[in-house]
Amino acid sequence: MKRYFSRKVFIYILTFFLAVTIDWLVPRFMPGNPVQNMLSRASIQSDAAEVMRGYYTKAFGLDVPLWQQYLNFWQAIFHGDLGVSVYMFPEKVTNVIFRAVPYDLALLVPSVLLSWIAGNKFGAFAARSRWLDNTILPITYLLRATPYMWLAILMAWSLGIVWGIFPISGAYSFSMQPSFSFAFLVSFLRHWFLPFASLFIVQFGGWAIGMRNMIIYELEEDYSHYLESLGAPRSLVRKYAFRNAMLPQITGLALRLGQVVAGALATEIVFSYPGIGYLLLQAINNQDYFLIQGCFLFIVIGVLLANFIIDVVYVIVDPRTRQGMEGT
Amino acid sequence: MEPPQSKEKNEFFYFALRNNKLVIGLIVVFFFLVFAIIGPFLTEHDLNERAGPRNQPPSAEYWFGTTTFGQDVFTQFVYGLRAAFIVGLVGGGLATIVGMMVGFFAGYHGGMVDELLNMLTNTVITIPKLAVLLVIAAYLTVRGVIHESIVIGLWSWPWAARAVRSQTFSLKSRNFIDMARMTGMSSMKIIWTEIAPNMMSYLFMTFVLQFGGAVLAAATLDFIGLGPTEGISLGLMMQHSFNWSAIQLGIWWWFVPPGAALALLVGAMYLMNVGLDEVFNPKLRER
Amino acid sequence: MALKTDDLRVYYQTLKGDVKALDGASFTLEDGEIMGLAGESGCGKSTLAKSLILLKPPMKYVEGRVRLDGEELPIWDDEKMNSFRYKNVSIIPQYAMNAMNPTRKIGKMVKELLKSRGISPGEKRDELEHRLDLVDLTRDVLSMYPIELSGGMKQRMVMVISSLLDPSLLMADEITSALDVSTQKAVSEMLVEFRDKDFIKSLIFITHDISILYQIADSITVMYAGKLVERAPTEEITGRPLHPYTKLLISSLPKIGAKYTEEKLEGIPGKPPELLEPPEGCRFKNRCPKKEEECDEEPPFREVSPGHKVACWKVKKDVS
């Protein structure tokens, strides 16, 4: 187990290192001068522009040797300094991002967990059932393949515009200030529902398909046949198969996280939901490189943390890793 | 004894043609492929030209309606479909090839080589692909569909590598590889003459998945605003319709076709993948 | 008599047609008898064993009757069969190494299995531990995961589990093939002991290794391409094999421990026939040194001397 963890942690450190390096490398080795690009697109008054030019030239530190730039970059990261945003000048990138993160969590955590549980349950239920396999499962294939933003757009259009049931923009009504009042909570939930639901549905399809295929493998495993030979009822055979099929699904969760995050970014854009995705869109439109870099780092860190949590859960659930064996 | 090659192939077609999932998937993909190839010849309009009145719903003249700028949605759609196939083939193909090489070497050599490559694979797989694409795309001022595909392909290989690696491991433990080794063939030769043919089916399945993944990744990238700076794609169509308030104005013909095509095309790919799995793996066949 | 099968036919349904893997098997097994079942790989030994306990797709029941202890075994009816499984018929499967759920502690798995069959695990606790002692396993194995056991340990554990409810008939499918020679012998002898102690009434012992059958089996049945070709008490069949196939098997026999599938049958030219469309008549005819015209018709499986049955035209002639 120790070996299992130390390996994983090593990979995470390596990943973080690689991510930071990419973050540093890209602006420096892409064609064009980032500072110039950035300022030419940002619509700001000329006196502010001078201040910014001075700041960013120094911030990118383009005047020192490359290795020095690289070390400086790391140093800044360890000081929690991700630079200053252009689009929200002179706010710090970290502050801008910290304000957005809660909205991401509000969408991602429930949609990931609930769709994982519901999708797995449904997939297990549908496996080896001829009529479900021919009716509902084909739909889940489509769901798995549906671009997140398209489902979001469809839902916004049908439930938001055509039927007018849900608001389709923002995290709460524009006329409100965040507070712990009941009215605010209702407004928040109404704004939250559509982005959450569209994320939930697409992910649900993926898990259902995955579980269906996985459990069919498990039901054909030797241990399932042995139980059947000894007259164990279907419920016990299924229970074992389900439990064992869950394990790869946990690993799958870690592997698919990146995709889900991407989906959430696109979904936030559709609903103007003020999470990192929406922020990113603004950053891209305003060529706000520091903000883009910051979002990138945050996304990577978030995914790494989630991966770590999943690893811990996996060790708790799969006895083989605890017995000093290598996990899958 | 291995059965003779020709017999094996017949058996493949025998089961393939009787697998509904595979057949339906193939038909859908083929349908879109034909659409993408001949579609542009069915329209007399140019991509961005003002083809008619604004915001026209679908009609006999404008099959898929027109956009807020009076562009013909059908024209954009068929060119967008072409772009989707290009991204799928180039991005998915590249990912499969790179993944195949990495996976082969890791699985075949084992030991240190495997450790290192495996570490690289796990590292790359953990960093969200879209995030990297974002950073790269954000700094590229001129972007084309091919650039996009290459970047996507180069960041998608770990999935293929993992699959190929474990497959190589299991094939390697079979006797014939030992025999090849005893006869003194070089490792490259063993890979190409012994392992690769056995894995063609598996690779094809991997490619099918990678194709779907690349198409979806490109669509998301396009929608965020980091797609090709020239030309059209299905993701760009969605982005444009969204940016010009097609949702609020109810111009559904602008955003429904591109998303539906993506879902159907990629869904058909996934369906094919499961179908192929069942064909190659008798245990999974329907009862 | 413990077991009586009558013209049992079980095919595998494939899209290409039926694989006739068990095509008319009739034999009886006495109380307390250990029957060795031998034959080349793919001749239908496992199919015979599986059809007596878990006959599920792609296996297809075609015809035949099975009686166990005077009662009909409804092998074609999965539901009705369930009450007989484990309690009356049990199996140590060919895949015993992977038979236990990898993510459950063995003791817990056994408990859940017993409970699901309506048996209180507490009641069986002592018996379980007693049998673990008999097969030289410590009680700790119950709190271990299968992955922590060696191959031989897993094999013995499955032996204990499968026989725990004292089934009338136990089928052991190639339980020795994955073990080294000395373990093979020990494991086989443990099964004999199980019979002697009356844990099980009778045993069908499937193996690739005829030399083991010399030591433990009361009778030997030889299969070829989905058919029974010879059945006789062990001494009789080894001393006076009658079917040409059995003769080749036995004459080419080994120093102890050699497996005929690996080495010996290379001495018999040709390959067993395709079971999808087996040839008319005797299925051994394309390899048989004594083949004659009449062999194009199917030879009956008939008794040529008391307790000795053979399916060969030539043998009938020899005797008459």
Ligand SMILES: Nc1ncnc2c1ncn2[C@@H]1O[C@H](COP(=O)(O)OP(=O)(O)OP(=O)(O)O)[C@@H](O)[C@H]1O
């Ligand atoms: N699931 C299946 N589908 C189709 N044919 C099968 C299936 N399982 C077995 N067969 C065929 O049935 C025949 C008998 O198989 P069986 O497993 O009973 O052989 P066996 O005598 O136990 O061989 P071995 O000694 O290798 O275990 C073989 O020819 C095999 O090809």
Ligand code: SF4
């Ligand atoms: S019946 Fe004929 S072919 Fe068959 S074993 Fe006897 S002699 Fe040989």
Ligand SMILES: [Mg+2]
């Ligand atoms: Mg067998």
